Amino acid sequence: MSEAHPPRATASGAGRVLIAIYAIFALSATARAGVQIAGKFSEAPVAYLLSGLAAVVYILATIGLAGTKPWSRRLAWGAVGFELVGVIVVGLVTVLDSGDFPDDTVWSVFGRGYGFIPLVLPFVGLWWLRRTRSSG
Amino acid sequence: MIGALVIVAYVAAAAVAVFGVVTTVLNRPPGRPHRLVVGAFEALLVVQAVIAAVRVFGGVSLPEQSTFLIYLLVSVCVMPIGLQFATAEPTRWGGTVIAVAAIGTGVAVWRIDELWAAGGV
Numbered sequence: 001m002s003e004a005h006p007p008r009a010t011a012s013g014a015g016r017v018l019i020a021i022y023a024i025f026a027l028s029a030t031a032r033a034g035v036q037i038a039g040k041f042s043e044a045p046v047a048y049l050l051s052g053l054a055a056v057v058y059i060l061a062t063i064g065l066a067g068t069k070p071w072s073r074r075l076a077w078g079a080v081g082f083e084l085v086g087v088i089v090v091g092l093v094t095v096l097d098s099g100d101f102p103d104d105t106v107w108s109v110f111g112r113g114y115g116f117i118p119l120v121l122p123f124v125g126l127w128w129l130r131r132t133r134s135s136g
Numbered sequence: 137m138i139g140a141l142v143i144v145a146y147v148a149a150a151a152v153a154v155f156g157v158v159t160t161v162l163n164r165p166p167g168r169p170h171r172l173v174v175g176a177f178e179a180l181l182v183v184q185a186v187i188a189a190v191r192v193f194g195g196v197s198l199p200e201q202s203t204f205l206i207y208l209l210v211s212v213c214v215m216p217i218g219l220q221f222a223t224a225e226p227t228r229w230g231g232t233v234i235a236v237a238a239i240g241t242g243v244a245v246w247r248i249d250e251l252w253a254a255g256g257v
Contacts, residue, residue, distance in 0.1 A: 013229050020218060020233045024240040027210065035203050 007134040010065045010076060018128055019066045021121065025114075026058035029106050050090065051105045057083050058106075061125065077129055084122035087111060091119065141184050142249050148177045149242035156235030159228070166222045166230035174219045174234060178212070181241065185212050188248065198255035204248065211244040 011019060033051035041048055057079050064076030091110035104113050111118030155173055159166070185208045198204050218237025222230035 012225065013227055014232075016221065016225060016227075016229050017232045017236060020221060020236040023217075023221075024214070024236065027214075028240075028243075031206050031210065035200075035206065039202070 005134055007073065008132040009068055010073065010128065010132050011068065012132075015065065015128055015132065018124060019062060021117070022058060022062040022065060022125070025106070025118070025121070026055065026062045029055035029058050032106070047105050047108075050107070054083075054086060054106045057086060065125070065128075073129065073133070076125070080122050080125035080129065083118075084126065087118050087122060141180075141187070142245065145180055145184055145245045146242060148180055149238045149245065152177050152238035153235040153242070156231040156233070156238065159231035160235075163228045164231065165226035165228060166219075166234065167226070170222065170231065170234060171219065174215050177238065177241075178215045181212050181215065181245075184245075184248075185209075188252070196255065198251060200251055200254070204251045207244050207248045207251065211241055211248060214241045214244065 009015070029051065033048065033055040036044075036048040036051050060075055061079035061083060064072050064074075064079050066072075067075070087107045087110060090105065090107035094108045095110075106114060106118055110116060152173055156170075159170070188208055189205070192198065192201065192204065214237050218234055218240075222233040222237075
């Protein structure tokens with residue numbers, strides 16, 4: 001017997017742990033990108049712009065997952081999906097040809113500098129979004 | 137910094153993280169014990185940040201001074217925000233939220249330690 005369930009809030013229960021992790025990544029990626037872009041942008045503009053992009057993605061994912069507005073869930077899907085593509089593309093590029101990335105970003109080598117959490121996080125995020133969506 | 141204080145901060149971060157996870161396992165929503173534990177950890181972090189800031193502004197020069205100061209600020213901001221977020225919805229998961237904040241703070245302390253060591257002080 002399957003009843004129709006409305007979507008559960010993504011910011012409830014265990015989802016709050018996920019949001020805390022996203023918030024910490026948003027904070028650290030923003031701080032890192034800020035220092036890179038403000039202090040030594042000319043050294044590796046592509047890598048530092050990518051750092052900035054990753055920071056924005058983590059901020060948007062945090063807002064999307066923590067929010068309860070109708071657009072929050074869509075924002076979270078978009079940001080977490082982009083994050084997954086980002087970490088895989090940047091991970092592959094950095095593994096195959098490190099020359100383009102003279103300085104590390106959050107996503108370099110699949111997030112090795114961050115204990116590979118950046119690789120695991122989007123999968124958990126997508127799973128959580130799926131789990132809490134409306135069914136029926 | 138003071139070597140001993142950094143070690144105390146690491147141990148405290150680990151202890152707070154374990155405490156948070158244990159309360160989740162025991163199904164205890166965040167309450168007074170959480171506030172006391174986080175408060176004690178935060179007091180330690182503030183002491184560390186004040187000592188480091190006084191020494192930096194007092195003439196100690198580090199290779200990445202602005203990065204160092206950002207990490208110092210982060211190290212004292214994360215726990216209060218984490219506690220607030222954990223207690224806003226009092227479920228068992230609040231403890232794990234606090235644990236995540238403590239681990240993040242521990243990483244910030246590690247970076248602070250590293251950047252300080254790079255200054256050869």
